[in-house]
Amino acid sequence: MSSATTPDVASAAARLRALLGDRLHEPGEPGFDTATRLWNAAVDRAPALVAHCLDAEEVAAAIRVAARCHLPVSVRSGGHDWAGRALRDGGLVLDLTGLRTVRVDADRGTVTVAGGASAADLLAAAAPYDLVVPTGVVRDVGMAGLTLAGGYGPLCGRFGLALDNLLGAEVVLADGRRVTADPRHDAELYWALRGGGGNVGVVTELRYRAHRLPAVLAGMIMFALAEAPAVLRGYAALLADAPDELTVMAGFLPGPAGEPVVFVCPFYSGPDLDAGQPWLDRLRALGTPLVDQVDPLPYADALRMFDGGMVDGNHYLLRTRWLPRLADGAVDALVDAARQVTSPFSALALHHFHGAATRVRLGDTAFGLRAEHLLTEIIAVWPPGGEAAPHRAWADRTSAALAPFALPGGYPNLLAPTETERVRLAYGANWARLRRAKRHYDPRDLLTAVPTLPPSGHPE
Secondary structure (H helix, E strand, O other), X not given: OOOOOOOOHHHHHHHHHHHHHXXXXXXXXXXXXHHOOOOOOOOOOOOOEEEEOOOHHHHHHHHHHHHHHOOOEEEEOOOOOOOOOOOOOOOEEEEOOOOOOEEEEOOOOEEEEEOOOEXXXXXXXXXXXXXXXOOOOOOOOEHHHHHHOOOOOOOHHHHOOXXXXXXXXXXXXXXOOEEEEEOOEOHHHHHHHOOOXXXXXXXXXXXXXXXXXXXXXXXXXXXXXXXXXXXXXXXXXXXXXXXXXEEEEEEEEOOOOOOOEEEEEEEEOOOOHHHHHHHHHHHHOOOOOOEEEEEEEOHHXXXXXXXXXXXXXXXXXXXXXXXXXXXXXXXXXXXXXXXXXXXXXXXXXXXXXXXXXHHXXXXXXXXXXXXXXXXXXXEEEEOXXXXXXXXXXXXXXXXXXXXXXXXXXXXOOOOOOOOHHHHHHHHHHHXXXXXHXXXXXXXXXXXXXXXXXXXXXXXX
């Protein structure tokens, strides 16, 4: 918070205890450690209180207590932000993991989820109707956190980012008011929510446009590391021709023998899956596949290939770059990084932003880049007890090596809390408007969220 007023934790605890009973967790209590344990075990934060809320009115009441007692607030939905911004030192954590309901309106083609629902929750409820909403590749990720700052995923080309499918939201503002944000109700808040992250309010419900998609043609094709330069250059050539219905991830994953393997992961979502076969043949011809497992599957089932890829309890550190194209120099940097990887658990991933996502006008949402590009994830992973320095150095070297080929900024959902200058660059022409929205809806900087914004009084 920008105010210098000393937080009154004792008073906040008493008020919240009266509101929530044993759903308020304080340090030293049995439920506190569980409530503050995140996917990334490298996160070491010490919040003062955790409020396990079960509805929007409890969220609003908790925020009013925090404001009155001068406690900064963070929100835990899925808890998958790698930097652990669901927790804030000395602050109040609003734990929304109990808000998991999903309502499907098949006639209207909408799906409404509560603020703590995961992608798996949404897709399981929508599957009986052959409906989908664009998600990321990890099913355990919370839909709110994914959506509010972007939402890259395998359906990006056909249906856009997750945020492009957000029709409206129920929000608790920093003063405790409950409001609706959609094109007809507080359109400026609706604009800021689609790309600005959770910085302008606590979202307790999200309503999405759903799409009929009975199945996708999807899977994994892997090649030996020695073939990586040719595979990635062929991948780059294929992307230039890819239709909206074809979104292909690529990168490097741990291989069975310890050496990384290069992979391509196609998702073809057209109405005629047979039309995707020539594209798969082209991908297979990039090298000699070690693994070739691509099948027609329901979208939710196809995402299961990523289950277990990033294990809870390991230590994680991420770096990211936006690449306008996969230039030869960027290919060389990625291959070098794979050859020099410091952990058998680390990975590199490329996500193709194209098609429908590029046709949204830049000013229509807060998201700051609508040109076709590749989102690069540099994912350093090591087991608990291991030394962090070599893995951090590997990630930083890789990011630096890609920088000459990259666009300014980077994906706000992945930028580190210290990278506020890159966050500014990521929003580009939308930055000034987003900053005005933050000052309007949260003038005291009560809320901390992804991405990390500079304090309201910080010079532009």
